[in-house]
Amino acid sequence: MTLRPLFNRVVVKLSGEALMGSDPFGLNADTIQRMAADLKATAELGVQVAVVVGGGNFFRGLQGADKGIERARADSIGMLATVMNALAMEGALEQIGQPARVLSAVAMPSLCQPYSRQAALAHLVKNRVIMLAGGTGNPFFTTDTGAALRACELSCDAVMKATQVDGIYTADPKKNPDARRYDRLTHGEAIARNLQVMDTAAFALCRDNGIPIVVFSVNEPGAILEALTGQGRATFVVP
Ligand SMILES: Nc1ncnc2c1ncn2[C@@H]1O[C@H](COP(=O)(O)OP(=O)(O)OP(=O)(O)O)[C@@H](O)[C@H]1O
Numbered sequence: 001m002t003l004r005p006l007f008n009r010v011v012v013k014l015s016g017e018a019l020m021g022s023d024p025f026g027l028n029a030d031t032i033q034r035m036a037a038d039l040k041a042t043a044e045l046g047v048q049v050a051v052v053v054g055g056g057n058f059f060r061g062l063q064g065a066d067k068g069i070e071r072a073r074a075d076s077i078g079m080l081a082t083v084m085n086a087l088a089m090e091g092a093l094e095q096i097g098q099p100a101r102v103l104s105a106v107a108m109p110s111l112c113q114p115y116s117r118q119a120a121l122a123h124l125v126k127n128r129v130i131m132l133a134g135g136t137g138n139p140f141f142t143t144d145t146g147a148a149l150r151a152c153e154l155s156c157d158a159v160m161k162a163t164q165v166d167g168i169y170t171a172d173p174k175k176n177p178d179a180r181r182y183d184r185l186t187h188g189e190a191i192a193r194n195l196q197v198m199d200t201a202a203f204a205l206c207r208d209n210g211i212p213i214v215v216f217s218v219n220e221p222g223a224i225l226e227a228l229t230g231q232g233r234a235t236f237v238v239p
């Protein structure tokens with residue numbers, strides 16, 4: 001069967017928490033290798049892939065702030081966590097022969113290239129998987145908003161949110177076993193119903209720029225390729 005991608009250029013928002021696999025913290029090597037293979041298979045289908053990686057496996061700013069770290073400083077630590085994840089994934093991709101580049105919104109030129117739209121587009125057309133680290137580069141935001149922002153500025157066809165749950169539910173399914181899953185809803189409905197799988201700023205940016213969002217679980221091998229070819233379980237957020 002020939003697999004046809006639903007989209008030609010995407011932002012994959014890769015959950016930081018998913019990168020720890022069954023470990024309690026940090027990076028799980030098998031999990032990273034599995035996701036790298038999935039991203040490579042997706043790129044081999046001809047899809048241009050920009051990955052915005054989260055940092056929840058290491059640090060979230062709000063948790064730091066709860067422990068008394070000033071919020072902006074805590075968010076800086078969170079952004080650095082995303083750079084660690086991006087560097088790890090870049091290495092895993094290169095190891096299996098998939099060209100990849102980290103571009104960071106927080107400049108650290110001895111480790112990776114600073115993010116610019118021009119550089120990102122130049123890598124994408126050469127079929128390199130780009131790892132967009134540092135979120136938006138500003139505190140008080142999340143990598144979901146970073147993913148939406150990059151999808152807008154890089155003219156992506158969709159945001160693929162690769163996360164820990166297999167779609168968007170009426171409430172957080174980890175806390176509410178009676179929550180029901182949506183197959184499809186609009187950005188406006190997601191915002192109005194306060195569905196916290198993504199933050200409102202991310203939903204609003206995608207709504208205002210007509211960018212669909214696909215939410216799916218990344219916990220099975222091949223999940224990204226499956227979601228991109230319209231297989232498997234996912235929720236589609238559409239204009
Ligand atoms: N209505 C909802 N439907 C689905 N999931 C929801 C909902 N409300 C809250 N969630 C929670 O949102 C989580 C996904 O978002 P979250 O930002 O926490 O993590 P992530 O995007 O996977 O990235 P990271 O781990 O890097 O922070 C899910 O694991 C789920 O528990």
Ligand SMILES: O=c1ccn([C@@H]2O[C@H](COP(=O)(O)O)[C@@H](O)[C@H]2O)c(=O)[nH]1
Nearest residue numbers: 054055060061075078079135136142143
């Ligand atoms: O634009 C951004 C993106 C992220 N942060 C900080 O990083 C952590 C980790 O990102 P997640 O989206 O939670 O995975 C986040 O909690 C923020 O503290 C940021 O400041 N700005």
